[in-house]
Amino acid sequence: xxxxMIDPALFDQLKDNIEKDSSIRKDLEQIxxxxxxxxxxxxxxxxKIHSTPRSKYPALLSQVESGIKKELETTTRLAQFASQYPxxxxxxxxxRTLQDAIxxxxxxxxLGGMGSDSKPGEVGRxxxxxxxxHVFGVPVNLKDRDAxxxxxxxxxLALISVVEDLSRLAMNSVTLGDTELAVQISxxxxxxxxxxxxxxxxxxxxxxxxxxxKYAVKxxxxxxxxxxxxxxxxxxxxx
Numbered sequence: 001x002x003x004x005m006i007d008p009a010l011f012d013q014l015k016d017n018i019e020k021d022s023s024i025r026k027d028l029e030q031i032x033x034x035x036x037x038x039x040x041x042x043x044x045x046x047x048k049i050h051s052t053p054r055s056k057y058p059a060l061l062s063q064v065e066s067g068i069k070k071e072l073e074t075t076t077r078l079a080q081f082a083s084q085y086p087x088x089x090x091x092x093x094x095x096r097t098l099q100d101a102i103x104x105x106x107x108x109x110x111l112g113g114m115g116s117d118s119k120p121g122e123v124g125r126x127x128x129x130x131x132x133x134h135v136f137g138v139p140v141n142l143k144d145r146d147a148x149x150x151x152x153x154x155x156x157l158a159l160i161s162v163v164e165d166l167s168r169l170a171m172n173s174v175t176l177g178d179t180e181l182a183v184q185i186s187x188x189x190x191x192x193x194x195x196x197x198x199x200x201x202x203x204x205x206x207x208x209x210x211x212x213x214k215y216a217v218k219x220x221x222x223x224x225x226x227x228x229x230x231x232x233x234x235x236x237x238x239x
Contacts, residue, residue: 028090031081035074036097042067042104046165049111050172054123054181061113061121068108071101072136079138079148087146095154102150102158105135107165110188124184129155153203156196160209163189167216170223179232186220193217 045063052060075098082090106127108114114135115121133140133150142149166185173181193213201207227233 024085025090025093028078028081028093031074031078032094032097035071035078035094035101038067038070038074039097039100039104042071043100046104046107050169051176053176054173054178057112057123061108061111064104064108065113068105071104075101075136075138083147087142087148098150099154099158099161102132102136102154103161103165105132106158106162110162110166123181124188126188153206156199156206157209159192160213163192163213163216167219170220174223174227179227182220182223182227183233186217186224189213189217189220 042064045060045067048060049057078094082094105114109121109125109127110123112121112123112125114125114127127135129140129150129152132155136150139147139149140155141152166189170182170185173179173185193216196210196213199210201210224233
């Protein structure tokens with residue numbers, strides 16, 4: 001009797017590999033789902049900025065930072081788990097959720113949160129990619145080893161989400177009588193748009209999202225122009 005042409009052990013090995021991969025994905029998805037819940041809570045608190053006077057930001061941002069603390073704890077677990085495996089095999093699973101988490105940190109810092117005794121928070125502060133990595137306690141833009149990290153693309157996509165939130169805030173701040181904030185947002189978004197124009201972007205998704213920034217610029221410029229026509233811009237902001 002001729003021996004089998006295919007060793008049955010081959011399929012046993014394949015079966016083991018499939019089951020192992022399935023187990024990894026399941027554990028990973030559980031952590032990502034927890035992070036997603038943390039982010040959703042923080043985003044929910046952040047939406048209150050659209051109806052909150054600036055004088056009450058400190059109390060609101062304290063709530064936001066409680067949510068961010070949970071995001072950071074879950075991201076630490078995600079980084080520890082994901083770094084055991086090839087980064088590019090699973091990174092697509094957490095990309096969007098991580099972008100949203102980064103956006104909550106960026107927006108919170110821009111609104112005056114994320115301060116310390118040595119460096120108090122201030123409205124209009126933009127955290128760099130490296131500062132975001134420090135907040136999350138994970139490396140950024142890794143090139144020398146295969147491990148969990150925050151990419152430049154994730155940072156930029158998160159920043160675009162912040163622009164969209166700020167363009168909405170510019171209009172709502174006028175409703176609350178804070179024309180100064182609307183003018184500050186306009187200047188910030190225009191500066192960002194100019195910065196994006198300097199980048200040679202290869203990522204198709206990122207290029208399309210960047211296009212939305214120019215519409216945000218136009219939207220906020222229209223708000224500020226309307227304020228100027230009604231002489232509602234403080235003299236120092238009109239200069």
